[in-house]
Amino acid sequence: MDTRFTDELWESITPIYQQILEHPFIKGLTDGSLPAPAFRQYVIQDALYLQDFARSIAAATAKAPKDAWAETLAGHARDTLVVERSLHEGLFKDWGITTEEVFNTPPSPTNLAYTSYLVRVAYREPFEEVIGALLPCYWIYWEVGKQLEEAGSPNPDYQRWIDTYASEEFAVPVREVLAIANEMVADLSDARRARVRRHFVTCSKYEWMFWDAAWRLEDWPVKGKE
Numbered sequence: 001m002d003t004r005f006t007d008e009l010w011e012s013i014t015p016i017y018q019q020i021l022e023h024p025f026i027k028g029l030t031d032g033s034l035p036a037p038a039f040r041q042y043v044i045q046d047a048l049y050l051q052d053f054a055r056s057i058a059a060a061t062a063k064a065p066k067d068a069w070a071e072t073l074a075g076h077a078r079d080t081l082v083v084e085r086s087l088h089e090g091l092f093k094d095w096g097i098t099t100e101e102v103f104n105t106p107p108s109p110t111n112l113a114y115t116s117y118l119v120r121v122a123y124r125e126p127f128e129e130v131i132g133a134l135l136p137c138y139w140i141y142w143e144v145g146k147q148l149e150e151a152g153s154p155n156p157d158y159q160r161w162i163d164t165y166a167s168e169e170f171a172v173p174v175r176e177v178l179a180i181a182n183e184m185v186a187d188l189s190d191a192r193r194a195r196v197r198r199h200f201v202t203c204s205k206y207e208w209m210f211w212d213a214a215w216r217l218e219d220w221p222v223k224g225k226e
């Protein structure tokens with residue numbers, strides 16, 4: 001498998017990835033210093049994020065030029081809703097929050113910006129650009145999961161989160177989407193590859209911002225009747 005394209009993509013986000021590893025939210029997962037309200041805000045916002053993420057993969061499925069890719073992506077759209085929800089629902093139960101309350105929570109400004117970007121790319125741009133936008137979500141979580149696994153966490157909730165993303169089970173969809181990314185660029189011009197990379201970099205920044213927003217307990221700076 002020729003991985004030159006995805007190697008190049010990762011190369012373009014190394015400074016962003018370093019800043020993710022150094023972020024106090026990520027450091028706080030392993031040393032246990034992450035305040036519980038920040039983790040809780042993260043998990044609630046993530047449940048909302050996954051609804052739109054799943055729909056963006058479904059849109060990529062509809063645009064896939066090869067049946068094999070459509071088949072893979074259809075499975076990911078389903079698994080996003082089913083598998084990750086199980087991690088979240090266990091936590092909501094422990095915290096005494098109902099799923100209704102979670103889904104009635106307004107998305108934070110950063111969450112809305114990130115998901116709106118994903119959905120916009122998914123609905124109006126060509127297949128390869130949608131994959132470029134979706135890829136950081138898979139890949140960064142896998143790399144972060146593997147990195148944090150070595151250190152572990154004294155907090156069982158944080159350890160469970162780390163275990164989810166460091167697991168071999170989670171590696172399968174990551175490898176599948178990386179393979180699609182490398183295959184899809186075979187006949188693409190440099191200009192079209194550059195557009196894929198642009199989305200990849202933008203969404204990698206949003207991944208940093210998503211953790212940062214929870215860390216800051218980000219809220220809307222003005223209030224309406226919610």
Ligand SMILES: Cc1ncc(C[n+]2csc(CCO)c2C)c(N)n1
Pocket residue numbers: 046049050053076079080084136137138139141173207210
């Ligand atoms: C903000 C945010 N970014 C990435 C993920 C991880 N993730 C969500 S869906 C999916 C694809 C496979 O189900 C992956 C890897 C997350 N949970 N939250």
